[in-house]
Amino acid sequence: DAGVTQSPTHLIKTRGQQVTLRCSPKSGHDTVSWYQQALGQGPQFIFQYYEEEERQRGNFPDRFSGHQFPNYSSELNVNALLLGDSALYLCASSWGLAGSSTGELFFGEGSRLTVL
Amino acid sequence: EDQVTQSPEALRLQEGESSSLNCSYTVSGLRGLFWYRQDPGKGPEFLFTLYSAGEEKEKERLKATLTKKESFLHITAPKPEDSATYLCAVQATGGSYIPTFGRGTSLIVHP
Numbered sequence: 128d129a130g131v132t133q134s135p136t137h138l139i140k141t142r143g144q145q146v147t148l149r150c151s152p153k154s155g156h157d158t159v160s161w162y163q164q165a166l167g168q169g170p171q172f173i174f175q176y177y178e179e180e181e182r183q184r185g186n187f188p189d190r191f192s193g194h195q196f197p198n199y200s201s202e203l204n205v206n207a208l209l210l211g212d213s214a215l216y217l218c219a220s221s222w223g224l225a226g227s228s229t230g231e232l233f234f235g236e237g238s239r240l241t242v243l
Numbered sequence: 244e245d246q247v248t249q250s251p252e253a254l255r256l257q258e259g260e261s262s263s264l265n266c267s268y269t270v271s272g273l274r275g276l277f278w279y280r281q282d283p284g285k286g287p288e289f290l291f292t293l294y295s296a297g298e299e300k301e302k303e304r305l306k307a308t309l310t311k312k313e314s315f316l317h318i319t320a321p322k323p324e325d326s327a328t329y330l331c332a333v334q335a336t337g338g339s340y341i342p343t344f345g346r347g348t349s350l351i352v353h354p
Contacts, residue, residue: 131286160341169247169330169344170287183341217286225340230275232342234286 129154131220131235139241140208148203148238152220156233159201161193162217164237170217176201177224205240213242245270245335247345255351259320264348266331267313276314277342278307279330287330321352 132151140146152159158177162170172185176195195201199220205212216239219232226232246269256262268276275294279287291300293309300307304325306317316329328349332342 167346169332169346171344172341175341183339185341215284219286229289229292230277230334230340230342231289231292232287234288236286237284239284 131218131233133216133218133235133238135238136236137239137241139243141243142208142210144208144242145204145206146208146240148205148216148218148240149200150203150218150220150235151200152218153233156220156222157199158221158224158226159195159199160219160221160232161201161203162219163187163212164215164217166214173203175224182224208242210242213240215239245333245343247331247333247343249329249331249345249348251348252346253349253351255353256318256321258322258352258354261317261319261321263318264316264329264350265313266316266345268331268333270333270335270343272336274334274336274340275342276309277332277334278305278314278316279332281328281330281347283328290329318350321350323352323354326350326352 160175161173164170174184179195190206192204215237217237218235250265278290281287291307296311328347330347332344334342
């Protein structure tokens with residue numbers, strides 16, 4: 128049973144560039160959430176996708192955008208990169224907006240973005 | 244606004260030295276409180292969900308408890324492989340099912 132897969136695992140960009148991160152949810156899951164985790168911090172919610180629409184959004188600027196495809200996979204795009212965007216970007220999947228009865232989220236191993 | 248505060252930020256233990264991690268929270272209404280384990284450079288891995296005060300869950304050397312204001316993660320006779328960051332998250336009642344995470348406690352267990 129494939130878990131949540133993310134790509135790329137590591138990448139380095141310079142300020143002002145754009146980046147696209149990709150996520151395939153766990154088999155059987157249809158909802159994808161993206162989180163940003165800076166060093167020494169907890170995951171911060173960016174947005175959630177369900178049925179190819181952004182359903183909820185955290186306190187992140189419009190530079191952060193996303194997409195969900197018919198096969199439930201998702202992309203996170205960040206434009207005009209800033210130094211402060213350096214972080215581990217985590218994708219989490221679940222079934223439906225409410226998730227499982229335990230509330231468990233299944234996380235991928237993340238994409239480590241470094242902005243120079 | 245939902246808030247989650249974890250303490251201590253970092254904890255060093257000797258193998259076999261039991262201790263507890265704390266997670267205090269402020270939410271209008273609690274739907275669930277979650278504990279996750281995160282190894283360096285990896286995504287969080289689910290451990291427990293607690294729903295109501297007085298509830299306890301156990302898994303190997305870990306036991307999670309819940310009161311109306313806080314949760315504890317008790318680690319009994321830890322081993323070096325228990326070294327990780329432990330994250331607490333709360334899910335509030337209402338329309339959103341998005342959990343709010345704390346900053347985590349970094350645990351190092353020395354052999």
